[in-house]
Amino acid sequence: MLEVEGIHTYYGLSHILFGVTLKVERGEIVCLLGRNGAGKTTTLKSIMGLTPPKQGSIRFKGEEISGMEPYLLARKGIGYVPDDRRIFADLTVGENLEIAARQLKEEQGWSKEKVYEIFPALRDIEHRKGGCLSGGEQKMLAIARALMGNPDLLLLDEPTEGLAPVLVHALEEKIKKLKEAGLTVLLAEQNVRSALRLSDHGYIIDNGQIRYQGSIEELKENEEVRKKYLLV
Amino acid sequence: MDFASLSTQLLVGLSRAMILFIVCAGLSFILGVLRVPNIAHGSLYMIGAFAAYSIFTHLGSSSSGFWLALILAPLVVALVSLVAERALFCHLYQREHLMLLLFTFALMLILDDLVKITWGPEYCSVLAPNILRGSVSMFGASLPRYNLFLLIVGPLVAIFLWLFVNKTKIGKISRAAAVDREMVGAVGINVSWVFAAAFVIGCFLAGLGGALVAPTVSICLGMDHDIIIEAFLIVTIGGLGNIWGALVGSLIFGVTHSFGVLLWPQFAIVFPYAAVVIVLLLRPRGLLKSVW
Ligand SMILES: Nc1ncnc2c1ncn2[C@@H]1O[C@H](COP(=O)(O)OP(=O)(O)OP(=O)(O)O)[C@@H](O)[C@H]1O
Numbered sequence: 001m002l003e004v005e006g007i008h009t010y011y012g013l014s015h016i017l018f019g020v021t022l023k024v025e026r027g028e029i030v031c032l033l034g035r036n037g038a039g040k041t042t043t044l045k046s047i048m049g050l051t052p053p054k055q056g057s058i059r060f061k062g063e064e065i066s067g068m069e070p071y072l073l074a075r076k077g078i079g080y081v082p083d084d085r086r087i088f089a090d091l092t093v094g095e096n097l098e099i100a101a102r103q104l105k106e107e108q109g110w111s112k113e114k115v116y117e118i119f120p121a122l123r124d125i126e127h128r129k130g131g132c133l134s135g136g137e138q139k140m141l142a143i144a145r146a147l148m149g150n151p152d153l154l155l156l157d158e159p160t161e162g163l164a165p166v167l168v169h170a171l172e173e174k175i176k177k178l179k180e181a182g183l184t185v186l187l188a189e190q191n192v193r194s195a196l197r198l199s200d201h202g203y204i205i206d207n208g209q210i211r212y213q214g215s216i217e218e219l220k221e222n223e224e225v226r227k228k229y230l231l232v
Numbered sequence: 233m234d235f236a237s238l239s240t241q242l243l244v245g246l247s248r249a250m251i252l253f254i255v256c257a258g259l260s261f262i263l264g265v266l267r268v269p270n271i272a273h274g275s276l277y278m279i280g281a282f283a284a285y286s287i288f289t290h291l292g293s294s295s296s297g298f299w300l301a302l303i304l305a306p307l308v309v310a311l312v313s314l315v316a317e318r319a320l321f322c323h324l325y326q327r328e329h330l331m332l333l334l335f336t337f338a339l340m341l342i343l344d345d346l347v348k349i350t351w352g353p354e355y356c357s358v359l360a361p362n363i364l365r366g367s368v369s370m371f372g373a374s375l376p377r378y379n380l381f382l383l384i385v386g387p388l389v390a391i392f393l394w395l396f397v398n399k400t401k402i403g404k405i406s407r408a409a410a411v412d413r414e415m416v417g418a419v420g421i422n423v424s425w426v427f428a429a430a431f432v433i434g435c436f437l438a439g440l441g442g443a444l445v446a447p448t449v450s451i452c453l454g455m456d457h458d459i460i461i462e463a464f465l466i467v468t469i470g471g472l473g474n475i476w477g478a479l480v481g482s483l484i485f486g487v488t489h490s491f492g493v494l495l496w497p498q499f500a501i502v503f504p505y506a507a508v509v510i511v512l513l514l515r516p517r518g519l520l521k522s523v524w
């Protein structure tokens with residue numbers, strides 16, 4: 001589904017990603033773990049075309065996509081949930097979803113109704129302004145908004161950050177549901193426990209380089225690596 | 233000073249405020265969505281007035297000529313702005329505000345010269361159609377019918393704008409893009425076309441203002457400079473990028489000016505500027521919420 005190969009990304013002159021390589025197969029949840037400032041967000045932004053890499057290649061469904069504009073990538077089926085949510089504050093919850101809606105040729109696909117079935121809490125606040133939501137509500141809305149674009153691949157940046165433990169579990173259930181619905185997910189997380197519960201595959205990034213990769217069972221057993229890069 | 237002349241002045245002031253509102257709403261919309269302080273907005277207003285004059289005279293200076301001019305002149309302006317946006321502006325949105333200010337200033341000079349070449353330096357005028365000539369009595373005051381017409385058109389434009397911004401998809405996208413254009417792109421919207429549409433709509437309003445003002449003034453070079461200064465003051469006191477702020481600012485400007493005419497006619501123009509100073513002292517960021 002997604003193959004990232006040796007990408008180098010810069011913010012202005014500062015070199016952030018040093019040849020990041022990773023792979024996400026269709027139907028998997030893959031997590032990208034790392035400490036603060038390791039480069040998780042930058043990796044997701046590079047894939048989404050928000051900070052296009054200067055070198056390396058990104059292939060999505062076999063097609064080279066690096067350097068493409070974000071709106072085209074969204075139309076090709078990549079949904080992006082930023083770590084800081086970036087809800088459109090002036091728009092109501094419903095409007096946030098409407099403007100992100102993208103009709104599929106077939107009739108199936110996500111609609112406001114279907115999204116509300118996954119996140120019933122959003123239905124009750126449909127007419128509230130995005131700027132007046134709690135952090136957890138914003139998180140849900142950010143995911144719901146990405147779903148409205150009918151993505152095949154979801155880039156989730158720290159969905160559990162700042163949520164109460166109960167909500168973390170609830171959100172994990174929802175992400176599992178999305179996986180059952182056929183979605184592929186690349187998950188950037190600091191919350192290692194939550195990520196290990198959800199994922200099939202894991203990558204550890206540190207200082208802009210991938211330091212470890214493997215199945216989730218291997219990662220669970222490999223305490224040394226976890227201590228070294230994740231401090232847990 | 234009797235009640236009749238007071239209410240006449242007030243109504244005339246309000247009707248002038250309607251034209252200011254239409255022009256300023258366009259300026260403020262562009263400021264809000266594109267973050268471009270478009271100094272050439274006044275030139276587009278002037279082109280609207282001159283285009284109305286040309287269409288009006290080509291159609292034999294008839295009443296129907298006026299109505300057609302009122303519809304077509306803003307479309308001419310919209311077309312000019314579409315060309316300017318696709319050829320020039322769309323490459324410049326990333327630039328800092330000072331660069332944009334200089335650039336739109338240059339565009340203003342170019343448009344002014346084009347107007348001079350096309351229409352010459354003479355004064356032109358447009359006649360209001362028969363049914364809008366003469367006066368009507370309202371509240372014991374006599375009000376020119378054309379001003380009454382403006383008092384009807386202004387709120388209509390406001391209603392259309394409200395519907396556009398709140399009920400249409402492109403209006404909603406514009407509100408989102410005003411705050412976070414990158415994220416609008418990330419949900420699959422081609423921001424470039426949204427910006428083009430927003431720019432053209434804003435400039436259409438400048439053209440509409442120019443066409444509406446045409447029968448009330450002598451159309452001439454330089455009318456752009458007068459309005460652009462007022463327009464920037466109005467959008468500043470209203471709150472940059474807020475079209476309802478443009479409405480409030482225009483009302484303040486129009487009404488204080490008309491009371492200035494009553495109280496101290498020689499210095500009437502000082503009153504709205506004094507009002508601007510007072511508002512900015514009390515609320516430096518403008519009366520209504522600004523997206524800047
Ligand atoms: N806009 C920016 N300009 C310059 N440097 C930046 C910018 N954003 C991030 N960086 C730097 O890039 C590096 C990687 O940041 P990134 O946001 O990708 O980390 P992260 O793994 O997502 O961290 P966190 O877990 O805290 O979200 C950091 O060293 C950070 O200081």
Ligand SMILES: [Mg+2]
Pocket residue numbers: 040041042083157158
């Ligand atoms: Mg991050």
